[in-house]
Amino acid sequence: MNAIYLKRVAEQDIERTCEIFLDKDAWPYEESEAPDYNTLRGRVHGNLDSNSILNYLICAKNDENSVGLAFIWIPEKYQKEIEIGCTILPSHRKKGYGFMATKLLLQYGFEDMGAHRITAECNAQNTISTRILETIGFRREAVFIERLLWNGKWTDQIVYAILDREYFESIK
Numbered sequence: 001m002n003a004i005y006l007k008r009v010a011e012q013d014i015e016r017t018c019e020i021f022l023d024k025d026a027w028p029y030e031e032s033e034a035p036d037y038n039t040l041r042g043r044v045h046g047n048l049d050s051n052s053i054l055n056y057l058i059c060a061k062n063d064e065n066s067v068g069l070a071f072i073w074i075p076e077k078y079q080k081e082i083e084i085g086c087t088i089l090p091s092h093r094k095k096g097y098g099f100m101a102t103k104l105l106l107q108y109g110f111e112d113m114g115a116h117r118i119t120a121e122c123n124a125q126n127t128i129s130t131r132i133l134e135t136i137g138f139r140r141e142a143v144f145i146e147r148l149l150w151n152g153k154w155t156d157q158i159v160y161a162i163l164d165r166e167y168f169e170s171i172k
């Protein structure tokens with residue numbers, strides 16, 4: 001049985017969600033900084049019922065507080081492709097939560113939403129994340145050269161993808 005579950009962010013989760021978004025150590029590979037608290041709160045609130053940005057708290061069954069955030073982005077023109085992402089708070093890393101959260105996002109995307117393709121975008125320096133995606137079965141489909149301005153340096157971005165048939169084959 002999974003040690004974690006994903007909980008769609010609801011009204012009562014807004015504070016905790018903002019807290020994680022505002023934790024600088026939770027986003028070491030992001031090129032942009034979080035907005036100020038009020039802007040962020042407004043965005044999180046605006047996404048509660050969104051059909052295009054789904055925010056989830058990652059909850060550990062043996063921990064009363066959530067351990068990270070997970071996301072599903074659905075393009076406005078939905079062609080059965082979605083993008084996923086997640087972060088685990090530094091104090092909870094290396095326990096398998098990032099790996100499990102990614103698998104749960106795939107399970108939800110393919111089994112519940114009926115997606116045909118799931119993508120994930122990754123800073124090329126983020127080797128923990130690239131290893132997790134590759135271990136799970138994502139294919140490295142593109143490398144965008146110097147697409148991210150990260151820590152003051154132009155950095156490559158990798159786009160990964162996995163198809164529904166590849167996912168269903170992997171869980172047989």
Ligand SMILES: CC(C)(COP(=O)(O)OP(=O)(O)OC[C@H]1O[C@@H](n2cnc3c(N)ncnc32)[C@H](O)[C@@H]1OP(=O)(O)O)[C@@H](O)C(=O)NCCC(=O)NCCS
Pocket residue numbers: 026027028029085086087088089092093094095096097098099100120121122123126128129131132135
């Ligand atoms: C990337 C991130 C989410 C990983 O989270 P984590 O909970 O520390 O990762 P895990 O503990 O699940 O995985 C760590 C390692 O265990 C491996 N692992 C974990 N569970 C596993 C399993 N069941 N089977 C095989 N390998 C497993 C992973 O492949 C990885 O390998 P490594 O030890 O060689 O690095 C985390 O470092 C993070 O939040 N980083 C900042 C945000 C970020 O980069 N998000 C991703 C953007 S694309």
